Amino acid sequence: MTLRVDNIGSLEALDAASWNAAAGEGYPFLRHEFLAALEQTGCASVETGWQPDHLVVRRGDTVIAVLPRYAKFHSRGEYVFDWAWADAWERAGGDYYPKSLCAIPFTPAAGPRLGVRPGESRRDVMAVLAPYLVGTGMVSWHLLFAESEEVADWRDAFDAPLMERHAVQFAWRDDGYRDFESFLGRMSSRKRKEIRRERRKLAEEGFTFLRLTGEAIDDAALAHFFRCYCMTYLERGQRPYLTLEFFTRLRDTLAGSMLLVQAVHEGRPVAAALCLEGRDASGDGRLYGRYWGSEVEADFLHFETCYYQGIEHCLETGLGYFDPGTQGEHKLTRGFSPALSRSLHYLDHQGFRDAVADFCREERAYVHTYLEQCRQRLPFKSAPEPAEIPDERTP
Numbered sequence: 001m002t003l004r005v006d007n008i009g010s011l012e013a014l015d016a017a018s019w020n021a022a023a024g025e026g027y028p029f030l031r032h033e034f035l036a037a038l039e040q041t042g043c044a045s046v047e048t049g050w051q052p053d054h055l056v057v058r059r060g061d062t063v064i065a066v067l068p069r070y071a072k073f074h075s076r077g078e079y080v081f082d083w084a085w086a087d088a089w090e091r092a093g094g095d096y097y098p099k100s101l102c103a104i105p106f107t108p109a110a111g112p113r114l115g116v117r118p119g120e121s122r123r124d125v126m127a128v129l130a131p132y133l134v135g136t137g138m139v140s141w142h143l144l145f146a147e148s149e150e151v152a153d154w155r156d157a158f159d160a161p162l163m164e165r166h167a168v169q170f171a172w173r174d175d176g177y178r179d180f181e182s183f184l185g186r187m188s189s190r191k192r193k194e195i196r197r198e199r200r201k202l203a204e205e206g207f208t209f210l211r212l213t214g215e216a217i218d219d220a221a222l223a224h225f226f227r228c229y230c231m232t233y234l235e236r237g238q239r240p241y242l243t244l245e246f247f248t249r250l251r252d253t254l255a256g257s258m259l260l261v262q263a264v265h266e267g268r269p270v271a272a273a274l275c276l277e278g279r280d281a282s283g284d285g286r287l288y289g290r291y292w293g294s295e296v297e298a299d300f301l302h303f304e305t306c307y308y309q310g311i312e313h314c315l316e317t318g319l320g321y322f323d324p325g326t327q328g329e330h331k332l333t334r335g336f337s338p339a340l341s342r343s344l345h346y347l348d349h350q351g352f353r354d355a356v357a358d359f360c361r362e363e364r365a366y367v368h369t370y371l372e373q374c375r376q377r378l379p380f381k382s383a384p385e386p387a388e389i390p391d392e393r394t395p
Contacts (some may be wrong), residue, residue: 023115230292
């Protein structure tokens, strides 16, 4: 039967079972529960500059593929920065916004962006979707933080030229560690001692740490976490992207995927970090560190709450991969290895596209050099294998 593309707009138009049958339940940010919580609480809406514009592919009456998409009226909350592109186009007399964006709002965590039912051809789905992505009448289309294989398939599916951007992120992988001490044992003596000293200092100052999951994340724990989360933004003079209602809905629908780390001092929680668990395509467990905040200032508190507690949780529960969040060279010396993240971009105007393509080529060369420099700074006695460098087929 012929594949049919439908623009459903908001997720209200499609039930969770139909969406998740295509999206899968391994990657938490592509699930209907996560994306719907953003929309239902107004975090991803026309008012916030994230107008839902989702696409589904049907074979007959069956949804076989889903693609989250937004008409975007600014570039905030994306973490792949195109402010300079927008400025250049608008100085030339054009309107850069709205742009067409396939991404997970406020979530720079690499993973699948297109969900396809098992047994269906992803490339066939991409081929039927491609005209709906570049034929919107908007100046540009962007795909952010997609997996490497998906990026390669999108490039093959498009007749139009796509530009690829790279960035460096940091992730921990279980290399057969038995426990946290086994993990430290792979490091150089100096780095191992530094981490032990950081943890010991917090313990001597009276900090303890709780890892809450499922029903243990009650309203009081969630309210405290939200206060801490807001402080992270307020310290930078910004308003938080997300609301307490969003986190409450997430807890109510995805509690089994949530990990809340609490830092406790003198009998009360003073800092918190919220993570989500998931699985990759092979079924291996993953942890995604997403949100953090603190009501107090203490040396190394961020490292313990956001990094070391997450690594210990992975080792205790059999999760083999931990993405602690975007950016941050300080993650290197704490055992998080560098890897490339990828995004794809289409610009409708050829002259504009040619200029941006030159920039992307130069940027990729810089990013690959930086990646190798980061590898040289890892604390392990023998460095892991280098991250794969993709071939340079993009213009």
